Amino acid sequence: EDQVTQSPEALRLQEGESSSLNCSYTVSGLRGLFWYRQDPGKGPEFLFTLYSAGEEKEKERLKATLTKKESFLHITAPKPEDSATYLCAVGSNDYKLSFGAGTTVTVRA
Amino acid sequence: DVKVTQSSRYLVKRTGEKVFLECVQDMDHENMFWYRQDPGLGLRLIYFSYDVKMKEKGDIPEGYSVSREKKERFSLILESASTNQTSMYLCASSLYSGSSYEQYFGPGTRLTVT
Numbered sequence: 001e002d003q004v005t006q007s008p009e010a011l012r013l014q015e016g017e018s019s020s021l022n023c024s025y026t027v028s029g030l031r032g033l034f035w036y037r038q039d040p041g042k043g044p045e046f047l048f049t050l051y052s053a054g055e056e057k058e059k060e061r062l063k064a065t066l067t068k069k070e071s072f073l074h075i076t077a078p079k080p081e082d083s084a085t086y087l088c089a090v091g092s093n094d095y096k097l098s099f100g101a102g103t104t105v106t107v108r109a
Numbered sequence: 110d111v112k113v114t115q116s117s118r119y120l121v122k123r124t125g126e127k128v129f130l131e132c133v134q135d136m137d138h139e140n141m142f143w144y145r146q147d148p149g150l151g152l153r154l155i156y157f158s159y160d161v162k163m164k165e166k167g168d169i170p171e172g173y174s175v176s177r178e179k180k181e182r183f184s185l186i187l188e189s190a191s192t193n194q195t196s197m198y199l200c201a202s203s204l205y206s207g208s209s210y211e212q213y214f215g216p217g218t219r220l221t222v223t
Contacts, residue, residue: 043214099152
């Protein structure tokens, strides 16, 4: 069974204070690792897909990286609007994704 | 842009009522999914469908059924709503290309059963 663990559960940052979120996973055959952003009361918004170790993707202040056992989401010089819950998910051998519990990021001005 | 819409943002129903939640996607995606999301439990898959009239159980199908009569529409049915089905319900769709299948989510329906 695929398993996804995200840490920390919550992260409080000062505006401009860079940090990283961790997503560790066990999967029988990785077809993709996905990062989502979720604002309170809304559906998750797709951010990135990573397919193989060593791959990196960037979007504004967010950068996602992938190794064989974990992925990191780096937030560089965050702003208050980056406050959200960030979800990680893995896909293995079929259509389904297994999600982690998420990391809630709060950025204070 | 992929667009997934859900019929209601908020819904209040009474115990024992039959509840229909509808989801529509406009990107010709083969796969559609229903999840529920609860604090501390994360996203849990209820049912998914990989083609019209095809469905498969997810991790928590008990108390739910689904219908997919058209490719763009996927309905979740609570046959007899109970208070433990109070939750945020999220619909998603994906294009299965064999290598890339990120899911795109709707805005969610917050269902309260009293």
